Amino acid sequence: DKSDTRVAGGLKATINNPRVSDEAKSSAHERLREMGTSADADASQIKRDIGEDTNDAPEDPDSSLTQQQLGGYKTTMKNPNISEGAKKHAQEVLEAHDQA
Numbered sequence: 001d002k003s004d005t006r007v008a009g010g011l012k013a014t015i016n017n018p019r020v021s022d023e024a025k026s027s028a029h030e031r032l033r034e035m036g037t038s039a040d041a042d043a044s045q046i047k048r049d050i051g052e053d054t055n056d057a058p059e060d061p062d063s064s065l066t067q068q069q070l071g072g073y074k075t076t077m078k079n080p081n082i083s084e085g086a087k088k089h090a091q092e093v094l095e096a097h098d099q100a
Contacts, residue, residue: 036050070097073093
């Protein structure tokens with residue numbers, strides 16, 4: 001349910017917060033593993049991992065994305081807090097949809 005997704009999001013925030021102790025971060029990693037997901041997963045992946053139905057990402061990677069989804073990928077490219085791996089993925093998606 002949505003509360004599980006929010007719990008997972010809170011745990012990810014804990015892991016990425018520089019003011020949180022290593023012990024708390026370790027505990028958050030463990031809870032995410034128990035939920036069947038990880039700190040590296042994005043929101044759509046977390047929903048799939050914990051068994052929530054999601055239509056945030058199409059099953060077929062060749063299908064059309066909404067303008068809102070493409071806008072999210074464009075925003076990802078400009079966000080300094082996003083990992084290089086996520087930026088690379090966003091760039092690939094944008095290129096595949098002639099948006100790069």
